[in-house]
Amino acid sequence: MNTRPLIFVTNDDGYQTKGIRLLIDILRPLGDVVVVAPKVEMSGKSHSITTGLPLKLQTIYKGEHYEEYALEGTPVDCVKMGFDNVLKRRPDFLFAGINMGANTSINTIYSGTMAAVMEGCAEHVASVGFSLCDNDKNASLVECEPFVRKIVDEVLRNGLDDSVCLNVNFPCGEIKGIKVGHQAEGYWTEEFDKSIEEDGHTIFWLGGEYHCTDKNPDADWNAVNDGYAAIVPMQVDFTAWKFLDKTKKRFENI
């Protein structure tokens, strides 16, 4: 009987980037690994899917216990393509990252990495996303590597509850330990940089600044800023359950 788990790997920075290469190196000794990752950077693509345009899949490597493909598509396209067209069976685990850039707080919703994780979760696969809170593509992963190994080991050993996935964010530099908490409340104020094109049209470049409004030290943004690896258990259900009865009373008989 083959007891090696089947592990699916993807990211949003592209298949050649440092973060996914380390993740693959960590995972390969632990199971049969299949990678389907974007050919080029797909950060900020959230849960977008490619409809009405074709997808191209490039085989990078195909061996007995390891396969790697690059897809001209979004991270969620990669999961769909992987699960339905590459893998022979549903994988046991999905790991995404290691993303260069924070996916804490509201950033989760813009993230291609976490979208891939949510897609895996929706497909009832134990799924975990890793991000380093540093936008430098060459940032050091030395500090977070032992934590990635520990979290991977724990998840491979004991799985995750169905319908729950994990969002893991690492601080820059030394890591004091792990804090489990909730998605921090916060928001972005945008600042569009303007410039004028040759034809006189104004064009805008999206920039902005994040503001955390959450004072709880367990909130992911705060935990990371205090030097901890932050883990948030997440779900794909957006229902505001607490407000269901109230909404029922207000709207069912208008």
Place this chain on the structure above:
Amino acid sequence: MNTRPLIFVTNDDGYQTKGIRLLIDILRPLGDVVVVAPKVEMSGKSHSITTGLPLKLQTIYKGEHYEEYALEGTPVDCVKMGFDNVLKRRPDFLFAGINMGANTSINTIYSGTMAAVMEGCAEHVASVGFSLCDNDKNASLVECEPFVRKIVDEVLRNGLDDSVCLNVNFPCGEIKGIKVGHQAEGYWTEEFDKSIEEDGHTIFWLGGEYHCTDKNPDADWNAVNDGYAAIVPMQVDFTAWKFLDKTKKRFENI
């Protein structure tokens, strides 16, 4: 004192489509309306944002109580551009749609319409998304129009709780009434259509079929299929709160 509410409108089908034109017609008598909507169709773009590429904003109309702009960007780009670069103050309300196509169940996560609504909600604006469960761009809106009016009236009169937005889906044809419930559990099985390009490469077109696994008649997918308008109160927080303690115990001391 100006008591007319400031209402922001967007969609993901594009500013010229039938659904948003009806929504604008309904809203203009009720307040000062500012529209920033995608110039072209942006369905399936989810919460993606445009980074590293410039955005172009085209003025369609600018009057005292009504302004309309088309943006070469995603629905969430439209909200960000509208809130930060077009509106003089934060709007009182955001309405998105009327989308042609269901945004029930897991489809919420792929939807550009609902992403715009979630973005408004994250900015503490009372936000509602409307969708008709019919992919035909010329589908009739006659049946859902009175329900859009009733829901808009109720929201304008009494607002929404902070951090809660509404996802409204209408069935095709006659509407029996309104049901408030939760996001249905379900998933897609993908079926990629393959074709071979001239250069011998295989290309894939994303298709698929939705499967509802939720038996509760209040679940949005089921309500719509039973002929009701389905309203789900939604939140931007993805934390799986029920699993927080368990996750804490498992991961904080590994």
